[in-house]
Structures are given as structure tokens and as C-alpha cells.
Amino acid sequence: MNTDYIVKKHHNVPQNGFDQQVLADEALLVRKDIVSALYATGGGHYGGCLSVVDILVALYRCSLRVFPEQPEHPDRDRLILSKGHAAIALYAMLRRLGFFDWPLETYASFESALEGHPDMRSVPGVDFSTGSLGQGLSVGLGMALALASKAPQVWVILGDGECQEGQVWEAAMLASSCKLSNLHAVIDCNGHQEWGHAAISRDGTPVPPVAELAAKWNAFGWSVIECDGHDLGTLARTFTPPAAPQYSLPTVTLCHTIKGRGVPLIESDPRRFHCTSVTRDEHAVMIETLRLK
Amino acid sequence: MTLGEYAGRRLAQLADSDPRVFVLDGDLADSDGASHFAQKHPDRFLMAGIAEQNMVSVAAGMAAAGMKPFVFSFGAFLSFRAYDQIRVCLSQARQPVVLMASHATGLAGRNGKTHASLNDLALMLSLPHIEIWTPVDSYDIDLALDASLRTANPVYIRMPRAPFPASERLQSRLEIVRWALPKQPNVILSHGLATRWALEAARILQQRGMSVGILHFARLKPLPSIGRLLSGVIRGFVVEDHVEGCALSTIINALQLPMQTISLGWPAIFDGKSGHDTKLRDHFNLSGEKLAEIIAAHLNQPQQC
Numbered sequence: 315m316n317t318d319y320i321v322k323k324h325h326n327v328p329q330n331g332f333d334q335q336v337l338a339d340e341a342l343l344v345r346k347d348i349v350s351a352l353y354a355t356g357g358g359h360y361g362g363c364l365s366v367v368d369i370l371v372a373l374y375r376c377s378l379r380v381f382p383e384q385p386e387h388p389d390r391d392r393l394i395l396s397k398g399h400a401a402i403a404l405y406a407m408l409r410r411l412g413f414f415d416w417p418l419e420t421y422a423s424f425e426s427a428l429e430g431h432p433d434m435r436s437v438p439g440v441d442f443s444t445g446s447l448g449q450g451l452s453v454g455l456g457m458a459l460a461l462a463s464k465a466p467q468v469w470v471i472l473g474d475g476e477c478q479e480g481q482v483w484e485a486a487m488l489a490s491s492c493k494l495s496n497l498h499a500v501i502d503c504n505g506h507q508e509w510g511h512a513a514i515s516r517d518g519t520p521v522p523p524v525a526e527l528a529a530k531w532n533a534f535g536w537s538v539i540e541c542d543g544h545d546l547g548t549l550a551r552t553f554t555p556p557a558a559p560q561y562s563l564p565t566v567t568l569c570h571t572i573k574g575r576g577v578p579l580i581e582s583d584p585r586r587f588h589c590t591s592v593t594r595d596e597h598a599v600m601i602e603t604l605r606l607k
Numbered sequence: 608m609t610l611g612e613y614a615g616r617r618l619a620q621l622a623d624s625d626p627r628v629f630v631l632d633g634d635l636a637d638s639d640g641a642s643h644f645a646q647k648h649p650d651r652f653l654m655a656g657i658a659e660q661n662m663v664s665v666a667a668g669m670a671a672a673g674m675k676p677f678v679f680s681f682g683a684f685l686s687f688r689a690y691d692q693i694r695v696c697l698s699q700a701r702q703p704v705v706l707m708a709s710h711a712t713g714l715a716g717r718n719g720k721t722h723a724s725l726n727d728l729a730l731m732l733s734l735p736h737i738e739i740w741t742p743v744d745s746y747d748i749d750l751a752l753d754a755s756l757r758t759a760n761p762v763y764i765r766m767p768r769a770p771f772p773a774s775e776r777l778q779s780r781l782e783i784v785r786w787a788l789p790k791q792p793n794v795i796l797s798h799g800l801a802t803r804w805a806l807e808a809a810r811i812l813q814q815r816g817m818s819v820g821i822l823h824f825a826r827l828k829p830l831p832s833i834g835r836l837l838s839g840v841i842r843g844f845v846v847e848d849h850v851e852g853c854a855l856s857t858i859i860n861a862l863q864l865p866m867q868t869i870s871l872g873w874p875a876i877f878d879g880k881s882g883h884d885t886k887l888r889d890h891f892n893l894s895g896e897k898l899a900e901i902i903a904a905h906l907n908q909p910q911q912c
Contacts, residue, residue: 443700456668484661
């Protein structure tokens with residue numbers, strides 16, 4: 315495979331200025347928050363929430379300039395969780411940052427502001443509403459256009475399955491032609507989707523949700539980075555935009571992740587744990603696994 | 608000049624004093640009127656490509672960052688192709704994007720059925736928070752653009768393809784809902800291009816010794832209070848360039864006014880057709896002559912309670 319287009323790869327690069335153990339400790343706590351909240355509320359998207367945790371921790375702790383006390387601050391960096399089914403992961407992170415202190419165990423209930431998918435109208439810190447897949451990158455492109463002459467950076471987290479949506483590629487085309495270096499896509503490449511390709515390819519050969527993803531983004535005119543999506547040091551360094559953009563192009567980071575990362579029970583059955591409920595015993599096993607770490 | 612062309616020129620003027628204004632176009636600028644804005648403000652114009660879903664979401668992102676985007680395309684491609692983006696990014700997220708739906712309505716000329724937007728108003732009316740304008744003339748466009756710059760809601764402005772001679776502007780007081788012909792016991796309720804159809808029908812009825820008033824709606828949502836305007840009216844003929852029974856007529860029926868309501872529009876079985884406006888309207892009983900015949904038949908009957 316020709317990989318000349320991959321402009322840089324990071325392998326366990328220490329991140330100066332950030333204590334990697336502190337990041338890891340917080341990622342573990344976020345995972346516990348997710349598992350606890352989903353069990354308390356009847357289940358949900360375990361796999362995709364746990365795969366994106368390290369990405370969220372690295373972005374919010376090492377890159378994004380946000381103002382929890384003033385969520386709408388005009389100079390804030392923006393983050394759009396385009397794979398909105400990982401809402402509880404975002405809420406857990408925002409809660410730890412101090413955007414709100416509502417109990418996560420109210421998630422997706424009628425009385426709660428914590429809507430099932432991210433809702434900018436009800437949850438402080440959510441920069442745009444998502445849930446219908448494929449729309450977040452376009453929204454981020456619009457923000458990046460509006461903020462092009464200013465400091466804020468715009469980050470959009472997508473799923474690799476989400477990249478099957480045609481609108482993603484409409485946005486990819488326009489973003490590169492606009493040469494928006496303040497737009498950053500991050501793809502949580504956990505290799506699975508709800509009930510799709512990885513398990514049921516027609517000829518029996520496992521295939522990723524979107525084949526040759528790096529080549530596709532490169533062909534659409536993006537600067538492509540690939541990295542381990544669970545290596546917090548690498549993520550922290552990757553998500554620190556240079557003071558002067560190296561390329562007048564939008565950047566996409568393909569983060570290779572494991573669906574259900576951190577909980578072997580979930581990692582072992584990614585199709586079931588895309589979205590499900592669990593028994594009390596299974597929940598106890600999950601919590602014990604996370605406690606031991 | 609079409610209403611879209613007028614809107615493009617007017618918006619270019621308004622942008623001089625409002626730096627938030629930005630125009631996106633789906634590669635139809637020479638048809639939908641956006642080219643007039645692009646020529647005057649090239650730095651505030653983006654040809655977003657033939658990708659309406661992306662364009663609507665991009666506009667939403669711009670609005671969330673403080674800009675006032677106006678999105679130009681044909682009504683069919685905005686309302687149908689990008690409906691989910693309108694639902695999520697504009698309605699649910701409540702972003703003040705203005706959709707400039709040119710070449711809307713059932714009359715798509717030689718383009719035919721794929722370019723007709725026969726039920727776009729039903730789609731927009733059934734989404735919360737979206738303000739819906741149905742202009743008939745340049746006065747209405749002025750009203751709609753001024754209001755669009757002030758509102759915090761998304762807006763849908765529905766503009767027909769047909770050129771509109773300046774001399775045919777309604778000669779009535781400039782209001783969102785206004786009498787195009789003075790109030791009578793029998794009135795036509797209409798919006799957009801259909802108000803011109805209503806005027807044609809009224810002239811024919813007048814020649815036959817029958818009088819109807821015409822109440823024109825430049826905006827369908829939010830609708831000003833019209834109960835007092837229609838007090839004393841015994842029959843309301845709702846004439847629409849839209850599938851009958853699911854736009855203005857739905858709104859009027861929901862008000863439960865003490866009058867008989869008759870809905871006239873494109874039949875629900877019609878999925879659009881190439882052809883001259885005159886032939887299409889005549890075939891589906893929406894020409895001035897056919898509308899006059901239908902209305903006259905009702906006027907010659909005793910009122911139904």
C-alpha cells in the first residue's frame with residue numbers, strides 16, 4: 315500500500331507538559347462514568363463510547379481552549395461529536411471539566427437535560443447538536459469558515475462507520491478546496507459498526523467500515539495523520555496544532571481504536587455491545603475490570 | 608426579473624450595513640439570483656457545490672459562529688434533498704439560517720417534475736421553529752429579508768420561478784397579511800404566486816357580476832392573528848400553488864373560524880410535469896378561468912352550515 319500521503323505518524327512519543335499518568339487516570343474515570351451511567355439508565359452504546367474516551371481526554375486536556383464557566387465564550391475552540399451516539403462519553407468529559415454537575419445517571423430520561431444524543435440547546439459545552447450521522451463535519455466546516463481569521467480551532471470527531479455517509483465526503487471536498495487549516499477531523503477507527511461489514515462481509519472476509527480510509531482522505535485533499543487512538547501521549551502531541559499551520563489544508567487524524575476499550579467483556583463482542591443493556595452480573599464484571607486498573 | 612433575482616440584489620444592499628450576511632449557493636447562482644450578491648460581495652459568497660446537504664449544515668455551522676448565512680438553491684433541492692439537515696441542524700439546533708428557495712412551487716417549466724416543489728410547505732410547516740415566507744412581489748421580499756435579519760430562528764423563503772413584473776406589485780398596504788382586494792363575504796385566501804392566480808380569478812368573477820375579496824399571506828409561520836380580519840366572512844377559498852389541503856388550508860382549518868373553507872391547489876396525485884405554466888394550470892383547474900368557474904359554482908349555491 316502506498317503510504318506516502320501519510321504526513322506523520324506518532325509512536326509512543328512522550329508529550330511534554332502533560333502528565334500521561336494523570337491523563338490515563340482521568341480516562342479510566344470517564345470509562346467508569348460511562349459504564350455506570352449506561353447501566354443505571356438501561357444500557358446504550360457501550361462500544362463506541364469506550365473507544366472514543368482517550369481521544370476526548372487528550373483533546374480536552376491537552377488541546378482545546380474552553381471556558382466551562384462561560385460555555386459560549388466566543389474565543390473557545392469548538393468540538394463537534396459527529397458520532398453522536400457516544401453522547402454519554404462527551405457528557406462524562408464535560409462534567410469532569412465543570413460544564414455542569416448533573417448526575418449522569420439521568421442520561422436520556424424525560425426529566426434530564428442530557429438528551430440521548432448531544433443537544434446544544436440543553437447541555438452546556440456541546441458546541442453543536444448531532445445524532446443523525448454524517449452532518450458534523452459540514453457544521454465544523456461552517457464554523458471553520460466563520461472563524462478562519464480568528465484563533466479558535468474546530469475539531470470534529472467522526473466514527474469510521476459514519477464515513478459511509480455521503481455528506482462526509484461532500485464536506486471533505488469543500489473543506490480542502492477552502493484550504494481551512496483550522497478544521498481538524500478526528501476519526502475513531504474502531505473497525506466496527508452496529509451490525510455491519512466487519513462481521514458480515516459477503517465473501518466472509520472481514521472488511522473495515524470504509525476501506526483504504528487514509529487514501530480516500532488524502533485523495534480528497536486532506537492532510538492525513540494515523541496514530542494509536544489509545545496512546546494518550548501520542549494523542550496529546552498529535553492534537554496540538556502548530557502555532558503556524560504547516561499545511562494550508564484541513565487535517566484528519568485516523569485514530570486506530572478498539573471498540574469497548576478497557577472492558578474485555580465488551581471488546582470480545584463488539585457487535586452485541588454496539589448498543590445493548592447488560593445484566594447485573596455483567597455490570598459487576600465491568601466495574602471490577604475497571605477498578606483493577 | 609424573478610423574485611430570487613430581486614432578493615439577490617436587495618440582499619447585496621442590506622449586506623453593506625450588516626457584516627454578518629454571507630451567501631452560499633448550490634451552483635445555481637445565475638438562476639436563483641445569488642449571482643447578484645456574488646458580484647457585489649465576492650468575499651462573502653461561497654459556491655458550495657452541488658451538495659445541498661453539506662451546504663445547509665455548513666450554513667448552520669456558520670450561524671452557530673455568529674454569521675447570518677443565506678442559502679440559495681431551488682426549493683426542491685433544499686426542502687427535499689436537505690430535509691434531514693434542515694430538521695437537525697436548523698430546526699432542532701435552532702440556527703438562524705435563511706433558506707432562499709428559488710424556482711419553488713408546482714410550476715417547473717421545462718425542467719419538469721424533479722424540479723417541482725409541490726409539498727415543500729407541508730414539510731416546513733411540520734417542523735418547529737422555522738419561519739416561512741411566501742412572497743408574491745418585491746414588497747414581500749423586502750419584508751421577508753428585513754425580518755430574516757432580525758429573527759433568531761431559521762427561515763424558509765419560497766419564491767416562484769416565474770418572472771414578476773414590478774408593475775404587478777400588490778397595490779395594498781404593506782403588511783404580512785393584507786387585502787389584495789377589499790374584504791367581501793366571500794374571500795380568496797392565498798399566498799405566493801397563487802395570489803396572482805386569485806387576482807386573475809377575481810377579475811373574471813367581477814366581469815360576471817360577482818365579487819370576492821383576496822387576503823394575501825406573505826408569511827405563513829408565524830401567522831399573525833387573522834380572526835378579526837375574517838370576521839363576517841362566510842366562505843374562504845384557499846388557493847395555493849401547493850398540494851391542496853396541507854399548507855395554508857391546514858392552518859385556516861385549524862383556526863376553526865365560523866366560515867366554510869374550500870381548498871384549491873395541486874391534486875395529491877400530481878407529481879409534477881414539464882410544460883408551460885398556462886397549460887399545467889388549466890389542466891389542473893388552477894387557471895384564472897377555471898378557478899373562477901369553481902368559485903362561481905359555490906357562490907351560486909346557498910351557504911352550507
